[in-house]
Amino acid sequence: MxxxxxxxxxxxxxxxxxxxxxxxxxxxxxxxxxxxxxxxxxxxxxxxxxxxxxxxxxxxxxxxxxxxxxxxxxxxxxxxxxxxxxxxxxxxxxxxxxxxxxxxxxxxxxxxxxxxxxxxxxxxxxxxxxxxxxxxxxxxxxxxxxxxxxxxxxxxxxxxxxxxxxxxxxKGEDEEMTAEEKKDFEALKILIKAQVEVTSTLSNRIAELEDKQKLSEIPAWALKSCESAKAAGVLDATANGSYDFYRMVTILDRVGVFEKGVK
Incomplete structure (x- = not known):
């Protein structure tokens, strides 16, 4: 039992x-x-x-x-x-x-x-x-x-x-807080809440900026280079990239990286 x-x-x-x-x-x-x-x-x-x-x-x-x-x-x-x-x-x-x-x-x-x-x-x-x-x-x-x-x-x-x-x-139990400790604790909770709200706002703003950088379609000038990168096994997918992403893929393709493979 x-x-x-x-x-x-x-x-x-x-x-x-x-x-x-x-x-x-x-x-x-x-x-x-x-x-x-x-x-x-x-x-x-x-x-x-x-x-x-x-x-x-x-x-x-x-x-x-x-x-x-x-x-x-x-x-x-x-x-x-x-x-x-x-x-x-x-x-x-x-x-x-x-x-x-x-x-x-x-x-x-x-x-x-x-x-x-x-x-x-x-x-x-x-x-x-x-x-x-x-x-x-x-x-x-x-x-x-x-x-x-x-x-x-x-x-x-x-x-x-x-x-x-x-x-x-x-037993590891918390002792009763004094009135001053309770006041400080409440102030700390307000400060933490404000920091969380600021962090959340910044995170949302960063996400918005990242979304704006994404292109809905692969530029025509980068299509061939993206296909070469996937064929070489360097990239699994090339959709939803930014302008800078496609520009870098195109440059690497033109210098022959995807033909040689990444070492």
Whole structure:
């Protein structure tokens, strides 16, 4: 099964909806960059509520299952919309957390390609942690601790805008023009339009002059020379020539060029 980029992005849409705007933009960019490498991914976790976090923390402690987190409710960046988890999206629609898989056959583990893209975008990777490595985890916290978030602090709009602008630049998207840039751009369009009109007028005038130079019939004095030129294989056609053209053909014929052939 070959999925389009839009189909791949749709599989993560529900997990991205609760993220901060800049983190959501960074997550979407990561999906796009990974897809461009031939490594489709799916975001398996985005915003997680405090009760959900408490339930996850209880797993392997007071409830069945393996321990998958050391963070209680309010102590995970997932609880504040600044963290995501990802997995590799398989051709059959399934998912994989195999960090050694090389599905695109380029000799580089797919997981490593995704992590490299994530770090370029500014994500912090849980696989770099010295204890309790969390391989699928990525977070973009804007240098705020979970204590800061619990206290109600959030990234400034300037921080969010700066990150979004950086991502747009990485994606090759044009940034919004300033009012002065828009004014200069409109002036440039007017100048280019005027130049195009002048060029078009000159081209039409040149074509008119060229047409006027063409003779509707081959002059009688040049008929024999034109036939000699065609017989010698020098010219394929001699119709619609100018006066100067026929004059030159006649001169060349008279000096015997067409009898000798052009060398």
């Amino acid at each position: 070959s999925l389009t980029l839009e189909q791949v992005k749709a599989k993560s849409a529900s997990k991205l909806s609760g993220l901060l705007s800049a983190d959501r933009t960074a997550a979407e960019a990561l999906i796009e960059f990974a897809y461009a490498h031939g490594v489709p991914i799916v975001i398996t976790q985005g915003l997680r509520t405090i009760p959900e976090q408490d339930g996850l923390y209880a797993q392997g402690r007071t409830t069945k299952g393996l321990i998958v987190t050391n963070a209680k409710g309010g102590y995970s960046y997932h609880n504040f919309g600044v963290a995501i988890d990802f997995a590799l999206l398989l051709p059959d629609g399934g998912v994989s957390w195999d960090t050694k898989r090389d599905g695109d056959g380029d000799g580089i583990a797919d997981w490593d390609e995704v992590v490299a893209d994530a770090k370029r975008l500014g994500w912090e990777w849980g696989g770099d942690w010295t204890s309790f490595k969390d391989m699928p985890h990525l977070q973009m916290t804007f240098k705020l601790s979970t204590a800061d978030y619990r206290a109600g602090k959030r990234p400034t709009q300037s921080q969010l805008d700066t990150l979004i602008a950086k991502i747009k630049k990485m």
